[in-house]
Structures are given as structure tokens and as C-alpha cells.
Amino acid sequence: MLRFIQLAALATAIVCRASLAADDAGAAAKAADLARGAALRAADTNALSRILADDFKYTHSTGYHETKAIHIKSFVDGLRYAQFETTNVVAHVITPDVVVLNGVLDQSKGVGGKMTDYHLLFHSVWRKNGEAWQIASLQTAAPPPAAAKK
Numbered sequence: 001m002l003r004f005i006q007l008a009a010l011a012t013a014i015v016c017r018a019s020l021a022a023d024d025a026g027a028a029a030k031a032a033d034l035a036r037g038a039a040l041r042a043a044d045t046n047a048l049s050r051i052l053a054d055d056f057k058y059t060h061s062t063g064y065h066e067t068k069a070i071h072i073k074s075f076v077d078g079l080r081y082a083q084f085e086t087t088n089v090v091a092h093v094i095t096p097d098v099v100v101l102n103g104v105l106d107q108s109k110g111v112g113g114k115m116t117d118y119h120l121l122f123h124s125v126w127r128k129n130g131e132a133w134q135i136a137s138l139q140t141a142a143p144p145p146a147a148a149k150k
Contacts, residue, residue, distance in 0.1 A: 026091030029099035029126040032133035037084045043075045053127060053134040061120050061140040082115050083108040086122070097128040105140060119143065 032051065039047035049072060056068040066074075089103035105120045118140075125137040 025093045025096050025099050025128070028128075028133050029091055029101055030089055032126060032135070033086060033089070033101055033124065036135060037086065040081045040084045043080055045072050045075050048072055048075070050132065051134060053129065053136040056134075056136060056138075058138045059140075061118070061142050078111045079109060080111070080115075081107060081109045083117075099126045099133075100124070101126065104143075 035047070036051050038044075039051060049068075052068045052071065054068060056071065058066040058071055060066070084107045085105070087104045087106070089101055092100040092102070094100060101122075101124045103122055105122045106118070107120070108115045108117045110116050119142075120140040121143050122141075123139045124135055126133050127136045128134075
């Protein structure tokens with residue numbers, strides 16, 4: 001009986017440790033996403049170069065695909081964000097080094113001062129690379145239209 005209690009205590013400790021590690025990974029990915037938002041608003045291509053994984057892929061809500069190089073070049077070519085805010089962000093820890101974030105994105109972006117506002121849903125995959133979290137994949141989508149009132 002004592003052996004069973006010891007094993008149960010060990011199993012509980014392992015589950016608690018895994019849960020704490022998952023919380024840490026989720027919080028770290030959320031923090032990295034906030035840093036990405038700040039880099040986008042500041043048009044900081046050096047920060048974006050560190051935050052975007054080398055194999056970064058972005059599928060816009062329009063279906064347009066971007067790589068890391070294309071995404072960063074858009075800032076060199078004049079893209080600017082007046083607003084970039086994520087809300088309702090939920091982290092799903094796949095492994096201690098891979099986290100999926102889902103949430104809502106409100107942004108205003110454009111070139112030459114001509115801004116367009118967007119209200120989107122997003123799905124991103126973050127991967128730990130050494131001590132840094134990098135975004136490997138991003139997809140945005142327009143939310144479905146509100147249900148018609150009867």
C-alpha cells in the first residue's frame with residue numbers, strides 16, 4: 001500500500017510539473033506574440049527578423065502567401081501598422097517547444113498613410129529555437145458573418 005501511495009504521489013508531481021511547464025510555454029509564446037505586435041507597429045525589421053522563423057509561412061485572410069523574406073520586405077517597401085491588437089488569445093501547448101495560439105486580431109495597416117482596418121481571427125504556431133520563441137506559421141481569416149436576426 002505504501003508503494004502505491006508513493007507512486008501516486010510521484011505521478012501527481014509529474015503531472016503538476018508538466019502542467020507548470022505547459023503554462024510557462026504558453027505564457028512565453030503569448031509574450032513573443034506581443035513582441036511581434038510591437039515590432040509590427042514600429043516597423044522594426046531587425047526585431048521581425050529575430051521573431052520570424054527562417055521557414056515562416058503566412059497565409060493572409062485573402063489567401064495571399066508570404067515567406068519571412070517577403071513579409072519583411074513589405075516593411076522596407078513602406079507597409080506600416082497604426083494598430084495591431086490581439087484579444088481572446090488561447091495557447092495550446094503541443095510540446096514544451098511548440099505552442100499554437102488562437103485569437104482575435106484587430107489591426108489597421110497600409111502604405112503611404114492609406115490605412116485599412118481589419119477584424120480577423122488568427123491561428124499561429126510558435127516554436128522555441130534555443131532560448132527564443134519564433135513564429136513558424138500564421139494564418140488569418142475573416143470571422144463568419146453574424147447570424148441574421150429573426
